Amino acid sequence: MQYQEALDYISEAAVPGSIPGLSRTEALLANLGSPQDRLKYIHVAGTNGKGSVCSYLQSVLTAAGYKTALYTSPHLSRINERYKIDGKDISDTRFAEIIEKTAKANDACGRQCTEFEILTAAAFLYFAEEGAEVCVLETGLGGRLDATNVIKAYDCAVITNIGLDHTEILGSSLAEVAGEKAGILKGGLAVSYEAEPEVKNALCDAALKTGTSLVFADFDELNSLVASPGSQSFIYKGEKYEISLQGEHQIKNAALAIEAVAQLRHAGYKISEAALKGGVLAAKNPARFEILSSDPVFILDGGHNTQCAVAAAKAAEDYFPKLKKTVIVGIMADKDVSGVIDALGKIADSFVAVMPQNGRAMPAENLRDFIISRGHRATAAKSIPEAVNIATVTALNNDGIVLCIGSLYMAGEVREYFGL
Structure with a gap:
């Protein structure tokens, strides 16, 4: 074999x-x-x-x-x-x-x-x-x-x-x-x-x-x-x-x-x-608040539930308190989406919604609409490369950082995009 x-x-x-x-x-x-x-x-x-x-x-x-x-x-x-x-x-x-x-x-x-x-x-x-x-x-x-x-x-x-x-x-x-x-x-x-x-x-x-x-x-x-x-x-x-x-x-x-x-x-x-x-x-553990680039700072976290979102949001605020945060989020539809978005919304200046390549994933447009319904600014991307590009340009223009979070499946796609 x-x-x-x-x-x-x-x-x-x-x-x-x-x-x-x-x-x-x-x-x-x-x-x-x-x-x-x-x-x-x-x-x-x-x-x-x-x-x-x-x-x-x-x-x-x-x-x-x-x-x-x-x-x-x-x-x-x-x-x-x-x-x-x-x-x-x-x-x-x-x-x-x-x-x-x-x-x-x-x-x-x-x-x-x-x-x-x-x-x-x-x-x-x-x-x-x-x-x-x-x-x-x-x-x-x-x-x-x-x-x-x-x-x-x-x-x-x-x-x-x-x-x-x-x-x-x-x-x-x-x-x-x-x-x-x-x-x-x-x-x-x-x-x-x-x-x-x-x-x-x-x-x-x-x-x-x-x-x-x-x-x-x-x-x-x-x-x-x-x-x-x-x-x-x-x-x-x-x-x-x-x-x-x-x-x-x-x-x-x-x-x-x-x-x-x-x-x-x-x-x-x-x-x-x-x-x-x-x-x-x-000890190393990829996709756990992993910094993939420095200009702008791009942080990848495979966390997929509310506790993870709270921890990642706190870490982002602790390390970069004065910088605006653009958050890329892709998540499985069967997760506590509202809990995750509410936790991230406390630090996010804006969101980019994307759909990971998994049958259980929430469509990007649906996730974008949900985020907007929770009172946040959001756009939808058709792919991981587009989401990374939108968020990176936004962070550069705002002197901010990017936090990408919501799914280990998405984290794998993002690391591949970065050549890791």
Whole structure:
């Protein structure tokens, strides 16, 4: 099987959509020899910040000398991005080899798996074959019934910031969503983002039922020192750290990763202070308040819900308080569009609406009209290049900046346009 054939197989053989449940993935993995049982894990669930926390942990563990696998989703440009070992994407040749083996097992199961389930099973197979010493594993949707939750144990579980997203599947209240995310808890060690009482109670209940030792990050012990485009420094529990990722929310994500490292040390991992500090500084996560150009400043953020929009808007205002903000927005129609627009509207001088190349995306004209109905200035673009051009010219004429936000699918298109 060649690389394109592997991509074609995934597209043709996968059952459409997202179907909660573990039985299909378990059957597929059984046909592959249960590679998931040969790996050690850090399992990460949550609404926002999963990808960044995973990046911090992978970077730290690699710096500490562990052969570290990282499985994340979705990808921005190429599917290979989902499979990393020590920060390097899987090659086209290895991807084709792994998918060929997974395809045979999937065919033997009657092709009952979704795309995410096929890709997840392939990840376990790849990481096991490569002899990864630890795997940082990001859930796809939820936790309890997510395909990644077929693992039987972990060295540490991590719950990131929780908000209302995918409510049609995970529940309409924060407590319900938290309960689904906490479905990854299986005893042992776990850490969680500092949470409001409703979420904290749900997580503590789940920890109690599963015999999990759950520690919460303490943001009262967190102090930001210097924040500027390019780097941030902060003190957490008396220790100074520096990170490259942008925004106050990334400092909190780093603090959560630091708490996870403390638990991993309890579990026997040898992680020096130099590896910890060097690892969090070296961590990268594209399309998370990523500055793509400087004249004008063009910021790309793949955030797609209200919490993300609030965080990105705050960061843009913190870093560039005196500059007008032109906001490019493209979003899936099933998201909280009003919440996202209202959050961005607090800083936006004007909007450019665009439709990402995804069947669930909101048409640009509809989004433009909605933005106008919320009391903001907006125009619609027919494509990503047109949206970037309109926003860039506007920012140059107004001595302003551009913030592009709303969808990881759109973020991938924008990065490709910038040649990244």
